[in-house]
Amino acid sequence: MAELLRIxxxxxxxxxxxxxxxxxxxxxxxxxxxETVAIVGESGSGKTVTSLSVMGLHKKGSAxxxxxxxxxxxxxxxxxxxxxEEEIRSMRGRSVAMIFxxxxxxxxxxxxxxxxxxxxxxxxxxxxxKEAAARAIEMLDLVGISEPAQRAKxxxxxxxxxxxxxxxxxxxxxxxxxxxxxxxxxxxxxxxxQAQILTLLASLQKEFNMGILLITHDxxxxxxxxxxxxxxxxxxxxxxxxxDDIFYNPMHPYNLGLLKSVPRISATGSERLKAIQGQPxxxxxxxxxxxxxxxxxxxxxxxxxxCATQMxxxxxxxxxxxxxxxxxxxxxxxxxxxxxxxxx
Amino acid sequence: xxxxxxRRMFFAAITILIVSAVVFAIFSYLPFDxxxxxxxxxxxxxxxxxxxxxxxxxxxIYEQYWLFLSGIFAGRTYGSGQAAFSCPAPxxxxxxxxxxxxxxxxxxxxxxTINLAVxxxxxxxxxxxxxxxxxxxxxxxxxxxxxxxFVLLGTSLPTFVTGLALxxxxxxxxxxxxxxxxxxxxxxxxxxxxxxxxxxxxxTLAIAYAALYTRFTRAAVLDTLGEDYIxxxxxxxxxxxxxxxxxxxxAVLAPIITMAGLDFAGLIxxxxxxxxxFNLPGLGRLTLRSxxxxxxxxxxxxxxxxxxxxxxxxxxxxxxxxxxxxxVRI
Numbered sequence: 015m016a017e018l019l020r021i022x023x024x025x026x027x028x029x030x031x032x033x034x035x036x037x038x039x040x041x042x043x044x045x046x047x048x049e050t051v052a053i054v055g056e057s058g059s060g061k062t063v064t065s066l067s068v069m070g071l072h073k074k075g076s077a078x079x080x081x082x083x084x085x086x087x088x089x090x091x092x093x094x095x096x097x098x099e100e101e102i103r104s105m106r107g108r109s110v111a112m113i114f115x116x117x118x119x120x121x122x123x124x125x126x127x128x129x130x131x132x133x134x135x136x137x138x139x140x141x142x143x144k145e146a147a148a149r150a151i152e153m154l155d156l157v158g159i160s161e162p163a164q165r166a167k168x169x170x171x172x173x174x175x176x177x178x179x180x181x182x183x184x185x186x187x188x189x190x191x192x193x194x195x196x197x198x199x200x201x202x203x204x205x206x207x208q209a210q211i212l213t214l215l216a217s218l219q220k221e222f223n224m225g226i227l228l229i230t231h232d233x234x235x236x237x238x239x240x241x242x243x244x245x246x247x248x249x250x251x252x253x254x255x256x257x258d259d260i261f262y263n264p265m266h267p268y269n270l271g272l273l274k275s276v277p278r279i280s281a282t283g284s285e286r287l288k289a290i291q292g293q294p295x296x297x298x299x300x301x302x303x304x305x306x307x308x309x310x311x312x313x314x315x316x317x318x319x320x321c322a323t324q325m326x327x328x329x330x331x332x333x334x335x336x337x338x339x340x341x342x343x344x345x346x347x348x349x350x351x352x353x354x355x356x357x358x
Numbered sequence: 359x360x361x362x363x364x365r366r367m368f369f370a371a372i373t374i375l376i377v378s379a380v381v382f383a384i385f386s387y388l389p390f391d392x393x394x395x396x397x398x399x400x401x402x403x404x405x406x407x408x409x410x411x412x413x414x415x416x417x418x419i420y421e422q423y424w425l426f427l428s429g430i431f432a433g434r435t436y437g438s439g440q441a442a443f444s445c446p447a448p449x450x451x452x453x454x455x456x457x458x459x460x461x462x463x464x465x466x467x468x469x470x471t472i473n474l475a476v477x478x479x480x481x482x483x484x485x486x487x488x489x490x491x492x493x494x495x496x497x498x499x500x501x502x503x504x505x506x507x508f509v510l511l512g513t514s515l516p517t518f519v520t521g522l523a524l525x526x527x528x529x530x531x532x533x534x535x536x537x538x539x540x541x542x543x544x545x546x547x548x549x550x551x552x553x554x555x556x557x558x559x560x561x562t563l564a565i566a567y568a569a570l571y572t573r574f575t576r577a578a579v580l581d582t583l584g585e586d587y588i589x590x591x592x593x594x595x596x597x598x599x600x601x602x603x604x605x606x607x608x609a610v611l612a613p614i615i616t617m618a619g620l621d622f623a624g625l626i627x628x629x630x631x632x633x634x635x636f637n638l639p640g641l642g643r644l645t646l647r648s649x650x651x652x653x654x655x656x657x658x659x660x661x662x663x664x665x666x667x668x669x670x671x672x673x674x675x676x677x678x679x680x681x682x683x684x685x686v687r688i
Contacts, residue, residue: 069593071592103597106592112593119585119586122590123683133591171685182590
């Protein structure tokens with residue numbers, strides 16, 4: 015399958031008065047046609063910064079970026095980090111489209127839905143107003159909005175949250191992009207609406223053969239729709255693998271912690287949620303070694319000296335399943351065994 | 359929509375009535391005898407008493423208020439027989455100091471103040487919004503820094519300083535715009551002279567307001583640029599210029615127009631200092647002069663007029679807001 019996005023050793027840092035915030039620290043991943051790649055992690059782990067970097071949406075001058083981000087664009091590849099503002103602009107919305115977390119605030123409150131959709135088309139096809147308007151209605155219909163011609167004349171506040179996210183998806187599809195970035199597309203929605211939106215995304219993906227980069231902190235969403243998963247912690251990918259690997263054979267204690275913390279319907283009433291102890295580190299002063307070491311329950315199975323001083327490399331048990339952990343593979347199975355019983 | 363307007367107009371009318379009653383009461387209970395203020399130097403008790411009856415100051419206050427109100431709609435006749443004189447509706451009373459109906463005095467002063475206010479409004483909106491957008495676009499670079507110097511000067515220099523400075527340099531020293539232009543001409547009769555007549559007062563007023571609007575616009579634009587929907591526009595591939603001038607400015611417009619409407623209303627009440635410096639016989643000067651001379655009917659009328667303008671502008675601004683912001687349903 016054709017590769018649509020390849021991020022290689024991406025570093026993104028923001029200079030602030032308190033120091034350099036290393037939001038993304040050596041992230042590499044790729045997305046191909048027709049597949050969904052998820053980035054999971056808690057707030058501040060760098061997943062949104064990674065996605066905004068792909069779109070070149072960081073404020074001018076605010077971000078220091080290095081590495082490479084290659085995006086399939088106009089038959090070739092565009093390196094977003096070195097490309098000109100104009101090149102990035104012609105890529106946005108056309109080769110890669112993006113939908114955002116909060117559909118309530120992501121639409122302009124003063125413009126009609128139809129006009130906002132049409133604009134997405136007109137930006138890349140100047141002058142074709144009639145086509146744009148027709149396509150807007152077509153896309154609204156496609157994402158399951160009834161009476162699309164009528165609703166195109168309405169304003170965002172006349173739509174519910176789920177409907178607005180559908181509108182956002184319709185807007186993203188205006189130019190039939192090959193690749194879609196979905197930044198927490200269901201976080202702000204009701205659970206029932208979440209399921210509808212995910213189903214919609216999956217069916218549209220099939221129809222358009224799109225690659226989707228899905229940013230989320232919700233493991234349920236990940237399990238439901240993605241094929242490959244990247245678990246991020248403190249700006250780094252700590253575990254990378256196919257969705258089954260991540261859920262049934264976790265290699266990194268952080269990933270295991272995430273799995274353990276998922277609330278279970280079968281749990282008895284007195285059982286408390288198993289949160290990961292402690293707080294994520296400050297991105298201004300990351301620990302020298304493994305960023306997760308101070309919170310790691312399993313540090314006793316590794317060389318604690320190495321954990322404190324050396325950043326573990328991303329190595330794996332197979333070419334597709336890798337993790338950053340100093341725990342030796344021979345000890346991992348045994349040490350995770352108890353926890354895995356709970357998770358299953 | 360129509361119900362809203364109807365209701366608002368009803369409440370506006372009540373507010374105006376209350377304001378007029380309060381203002382009327384204040385002037386009635388001032389420790390001055392309005393009748394004795396009506397006659398000049400060779401005053402005799404007979405003239406005072408005659409005027410008192412002629413102007414109705416002998417009647418109880420509620421009756422005087424009623425006469426005042428009905429005069430607005432029906433006109434008013436003072437005195438009787440040969441010596442009677444009348445002010446046709448809408449009559450706001452009679453000024454003995456000027457021997458004229460108050461309405462006529464206001465009619466004369468009003469166009470000057472409106473010309474002054476409208477011109478200044480246009481200049482300060484263009485300047486303020488323009489500089490504000492520029493400052494936001496080039497945040498922390500030289501356009502921003504220099505506009506903040508302008509903001510500082512504009513807000514701290516009182517109009518009598520900028521006005522006098524303009525007068526001294528532009529008119530007296532450099533003689534770019536002649537000082538004594540004989541009176542006001544309408545823009546339709548002689549646009550050139552009309553422009554010369556108003557340009558310095560416009561600038562004087564506009565500088566003070568433009569500074570405030572620059573600061574407000576800059577903050578509002580920067581605020582809006584951080585909104586999610588602006589990020590959405592950028593993610594669509596919209597050009598940065600369109601993001602600024604279409605998406606951002608559209609969102610900033612509603613609060614600016616609200617502010618402008620209310621500031622404009624304040625100016626219609628009379629820009630006393632500016633009108634005085636430039637010798638413009640507008641409402642501000644009329645109010646000032648009549649206050650000095652205890653010309654109570656005029657003060658009463660201009661005060662009520664100023665209140666009415668503010669109330670009406672509020673209503674207009676509210677209706678405009680509903681047009682500008684589709685979320686506001688009225």
